[in-house]
Amino acid sequence: MASQSQVLVEEKSSVRILTLNRPKQLNALCFNMISRLLQLFLAYEEDPSVKLVILKGQGRAFCAGGDVPPVVNNIVQGKWRLGADFFRDQYTLNYVMATYSKPQVSILNGIVMGAGAGVSIHGRFRIATENTVFAMPETALGLFPDVGASYFLSRLPGFFGEYVGLTGARLDGAEMLACGLATHFVLSSSLDALEADLCKVGSSDPSFVSTILDAYTHHPYLKQKSAYYRLDVIDRCFSRRTVEEIISALEREATQEPDDWILTTIRALKKSSPSSLKISLRSIREGRLQGVGQCLIREYRMVCHVMKGDLSKDLVEGCRAILIDKDRNPKWKPKRLEDMKDNMVDQYFERVEEEERWEDLKLSPRNNLRASKIAAKL
Ligand SMILES: CC(C)(COP(=O)(O)OP(=O)(O)OC[C@H]1O[C@@H](n2cnc3c(N)ncnc32)[C@H](O)[C@@H]1OP(=O)(O)O)[C@@H](O)C(=O)NCCC(=O)NCCSC(=O)/C=C/c1ccc(O)cc1
Secondary structure, rough: HHHHHHHEEEEOOOOOEEEOOOOOOOEEEOOHHHHHHHHHHHHHHHHOOOOOOEEEEEEEOEEEEEOHHHHHHHHOOOOOHHHHHHHHHHHHHHHHHOOOOOOEEEOOOOOEEEHHOOOOOOEEEEEOOOOOOOEHHHHHHEEEEEEEOOHHHHHHHOOHHHHHHHHHOOEEEEHHHOOOOOOOOOOHHHHHHHHHHHHOOOOOOOHHHHHHHHHHHHOOOOOOOOHHHHHHHHHHHHHHOOOOHHHHHOOOOOOHHHHHHHHHHHHHHHOOOOOHHHHHHHHHHHOOOOOHHHEEEEEHHHHHHHHHOOOOOOHHHHHHHHHHHOOOOOOOOOOOHHHHHHHHHHHHHHOOOOOOOOOOOOOOOOOOOOOOOOOOOO
């Protein structure tokens, strides 16, 4: 079965190592992989002989996101509900991982984007390396940072989450560690030895895993031009109430002290989908006050509206421009931020009405609904 070769399973005493294995597609998560991961995670939770789950990717990516083109094909053919099934399973997997009773270690030795963040950041241990490239690039794709990102981005220091989620800025491993998206930084040359040591762990007590990880931890320097050194500007600008005000605040900063970082940030915002930017900002803001389950339920409503396309068809256009034609020149509708009115934003947060059989995402109660600690030193 395809799903078996797309998620490889190794059993090493009480540890299970899962490898995302679609390297040509940068391990983009397809429906089969998500179903398989969900099935495995639930089974391991019930199995007392399993103490630790390790997740990693084959090749140069951990995971470059959800496998967008098939879902977009369904949307174009008027079958957006098939996409809704994809997201329902994906968000359920994110929820199971966020509330998992056993420790998980994700080895982020390469690209981690969108859905790839959803299957790692919610877990207890996230290992960055010198090869890690993290981004939530959804606003350039006509989507919004989903997979529970309104939960974990809103818990980053200050308004760094708004910056990362709206601009799609790329972070390296050191920056992930600094802001709390990663819990550890390990040099890639040490990963084989680390994995071998982790396989000796005979307990589900996270402190045992922590001790092993600490022995491999490297303390990287932030690069001189890191956005993390701009937290003061980020807080001043990205704390504004609206996207228009965020851009104006950045433009004011740019006139006072023009530099490449601010100009790149403004350019990224101006190139992204106006509807995506507005719903993303609102989503992250609401996420600040919600638990991970509530965030996922709200995001499911939002993504169903995005797929249904009544309010905007930017997802299909963004996918064309980034992943299919690769011209990186999407034609957004509405084109301007001011044409995306508050009442249009509101509709993304409402139930999908007048649809037979459509239901809100249902998440079962979990024994240890633990809010995983994002940000600050763990
Ligand atoms: C910066 C990347 C990660 C690497 O660039 P690269 O080094 O120049 O490599 P390539 O772009 O040539 O990518 C190698 C191959 O992997 C494929 N690929 C690379 N990401 C992907 C990918 N998310 N999917 C499906 N093939 C991919 C990519 O199309 C290409 O396939 P091919 O042209 O056949 O060689 C670049 O591929 C890139 O920008 N990828 C898109 C990243 C991205 O926007 N990810 C999605 C985040 S949002 C998300 O997860 C949402 C999922 C979703 C799901 C369903 C929906 O309806 C709506 C949304």
